[in-house]
Amino acid sequence: MAGLMYKCPRTRLPVGASALCVFVLCWLYIFPVYRLPDEKAIVQGVLMQQGKAWRRNQTAVTVFRKLLEDCCNPGQLFAMTRQNSPLRKNLWYDGEFLYSFSIDNATFSLFPQVSKHLVPLSLSSSLVDYIAHRSGCGKKIDHAEFVMRCNLPPLSAEYSKDVGSKTQLVTANPSIIEKRFQNLLWSRKAFVDSVKVYNHSYIYMPAFSMKTGTEPSLRVYYTLADVGASQTVLFANPNFLRDIGKFWKGKGIHAKRLSTGLFLVSAALGLCEEVTIYGFWPFSVDLHGRFISHHYYDNVLPDSGFHAMPEEFLQLWFLHKSGVLRMQLEQCEDPLSQPAA
Template structure:
């Protein structure tokens, strides 16, 4: 009794001083951001709102900021382009250049309110999209330098010889020895080559594609990518089409809905039958849990005598694309499979069209949309950085590298 800790008053680099240092650092970073990007904020007189990409889950219910951007007259007295979604203006006309520049002026997502971004995006819809050869080629060049999908997208017998010690993408300590048995499951070589397809469509599963009537347009593409075996039954095919050439499957779906294929297999096989003769892609070497399930898919299809191609993402390719996008400002624990496919499509196709890529709770006109076109189940927060990915696509759209469809197709 009566004993007191003599060091209690001092707190040499203890909790309190650490806390203080953190607060200082945070304040400093905020200040620097203000200085760097603050000009726009002062000029437009908009309130600076921080919008963290990984808080998607919180957006579902109440809107935490007034969505009045769309109702306001055009900002800075600039003329508003009426009938904004008709795409009547030339992509390279002066007016469109300005509109594109407006999108590209938004350097980071947190710089403007989403409503502001939506308005700029809506205005840009007045311009018919056109591919910019120069930008596209530059982008493809840098992609092929980093990632090289035409030879490294999937594990093949060529790029992964038998006996390789394959490193997993996230379980970096985990190493898989490619036994002859596993080697046998790989294709001889990559089934696709560089810019093999003229027009590709990558279908995200965003609720934005609902009621878009884009089915026919999607079906007319030369190659259609889909993510995570989405439903494409008659109910949805008007909006998302039915053609599928490549579809990814997340092993977690198999684990949850099909008991890892350890029990019944026919139900899963029947689900796959909806996708005509599209190939399947599985991230088998993402982590150790995925491997067995993914191999089982291959075995199952062989058992049922299906000639459907089954491919596994090369872990190195995924790592490289992750690094590539991190440089572009998309930092997440894991890139969405949509972004993976879009990245691959950029190398494999001449022209890439994205449908259903939208990670905001409302569409550009401010109307709420469901999370997926088939359900409204939100993903685990903090896993994907969807808004940042979409934001990147909007930029690329403005630069003429790919075409993001968010409106209704005609």
């Protein structure tokens, strides 16, 4: 009896289904499924380390700086310059998949000649992000030679004991220009007045990170130039932002985008000899279990799922324990010893 032969029919997914499968696989590669670290477990881990003296580890600093230099070259690519972003060069937005831009004469004229020595390597730096109220760290922050701040924070007298008043560089996301200052389409006075507190500082903007952020960022540049303001606008290089994002993704940070704070810490570690960070505590309670606001001036939380703040904290905490940077988590002064404002 002859054996029966049966040939299985070849099946093929519809084109739409195939495309969907490819999209899902790519999405899982870029944003893999993961479980966020438990906030209570992180706080307990930090508490176990309290009381141990922090020591700078020059070997660890050198090794980590070499990693940053090899992947991202912050010394040359931190800001857009005429050297790293020549005329007619085509650059892709780091936060967009479909859009690029060509550097024309008008845009090229806004860049400084070179980025070297914008932030001298020999400096010690303080980097301030969200910070607990009544930390009493103002004097320590201002003692650094170069102070960086995130997202145009208020520096009025009521906050000076906690956050200081000195600033050499402050970031400004285009979304802040839109929400606080109506994209500078109406009155520009409120914006000009608000940045006077930063004195002769750089205002660092990701103008070419997202297409929607380009016009507001350029408007900031021209606004300050028109009034002869003492601040200087620097534009973040999208290649640097993209490479830094890949660098931290390789270390296990799962996020659609890094926070401004981590971008700035990365730059500081590549540009400054000593780095101390203040206020990088993205949790709802302090080390004593007391509620604290997200920022010292408000409690506006980041978009859910956009940043991975606990994971960023764990990476920075590891660098603290390794002696690469110093993370100030406790109060610098006893609030009871501070005179009333």
